[in-house]
Amino acid sequence: MTSVLETLTNQGWALIHNAGFTDGSDVDYRVVERIASRYGTASDRDGGQAIWPVTPRKSGSTDTFSVRAGEARFHTDAAYRAEPEQRFALFCVRPAEDGGASRVLQARKALSGLPAEMSALLRKPVWRWIPPATFGGEPDIPRPVSREDGRIRWRVDNLDVDSSLRSVATDFDEHLDSHPDAGEFVLGTDSVLICDNERVLHGRTWFSDPRRLILRVRLVIR
Template identity: 30%
Template sequence: MNASGATMLTHIQDLGFRSGEFTVEPLPDAESGRVLAILAARHGTETDAAALVPDGRETELRGELAEAAPGLSALATAIRDRLETSHSGVLIRRAHLGSHDLDTRRRLLYALAVCIGAPTATDRIDRKVVWDIKVRPELVRSGGASTFSEHADEADFHTDTQYFPTPERYMLLYFAQAAACGGGRSSLRDARCVRAALAGSDEGRWALDLLSQTALPFRIPATFTRTGSRDAVEVTFATVFGDRPLIRFRTDTLRRGLAARPEHDTPEVRRALAILQAELDNPARRLETFMESDSLLAMNNHEALHGRGAFADPDRHALRIRIDDGAPQDGAPQDHAR
């Protein structure tokens, strides 16, 4: 590895639809060691990194990391700047983390996320920041796999945590083990491109207007409800299109939300959602790519929808971290339980 110097983000090529391919330099060994020491002092050294939970002192930690690991801090700034300007998706084909054990990779990714913003708890019970995306056979068999991160089926285009009042601004997806079957291809749709396409026709403009003005119920998956119970019914009301986030969407949580709040399930809403879905299904206007092991995908979760193809390899394993930027969002929609 490099002995010194900043870990830079280098643009290789644009892939279309405001997504780009980039390379990074390996994080110097000395910086890695300092990062791990800082995290161990704050969070402990549990082998599964379960102790990496939000503690309210992320700003202080960011300052410590910037001083101890300037390369990591520079990389985080470069990623964030790209996601706020030219790109909604940043693809790094090789993150140079593959030589570390999985726990160390979790910790270094967590440190990168802290340098970008404030990593958030995935669920309300365990509050883990680094979430494992892998098949959970016991949940699949019982029918309890309520999120895309727990099964191997296709994942339609969606915004992460669209079912919460304030979805995180950024998201990191690190591919610890790609699917050996070649499945699980990642796909992206940029919200600006979606809105521009809809605005190009009368029916598209009608749908865009309705979905920008009408708050709809998104049902919160059981895993992320207050109790974690499969019987819990909690929804968040929000518009599909807005300013911040620019788009908020997921087919199944909308469908289940409308089933739970049938008074909002009108013919006009169904028609508008069908028009949007037809645009999202257009293969000519989306990026699709296979992410190899040790690759990293950073996204602006407010401006890009992402999805995944089905896969057969049960060993496929990705790590996800969601990151809040602390900026105000549209209208403070509320979540409601029944």
């Protein structure tokens, strides 16, 4: 049987079911830490805690994805930092009752078949992001969205670019959202999604359920 790590390496993301960290109410954080440690070293850079609760606690549409309900467009985590963590893990305590499905899309598929001008612009170091107010910090220097080695960084809602690049960003975002190779699934209670943050974009469908609770652990590969 293919291991989680093999699937993660080959596919860019992997699922663990019946992981043994929650019954949908109580959480054994030692198990969360143990599972996460198999795939990297936990990072507490954003938010000051390695296990970050992704649950609605703010109502503003401009608040960062992890503190509000609603949709999250395809993105990579920490695109606004000089060196984003290479992986992350999402531990589902309670899924939403009205949506909130996870979405995944491999970068190589996302970047394939783009118009030549768009593809060239995405490779230029002209893209800059503003850190969410929740996490703070100074904006990074402009970076490319895509690299020759297949790595990607992307997030549309906190871009700091001029109007010409904003138009390209909107078109690329729509391309991602409607991509035929995008995967979608509901992460159930006591399930874990492990994801390569450099080679896979992820997002979620709309939801409003205030009880939805996902624990996120960003992971550094040393």
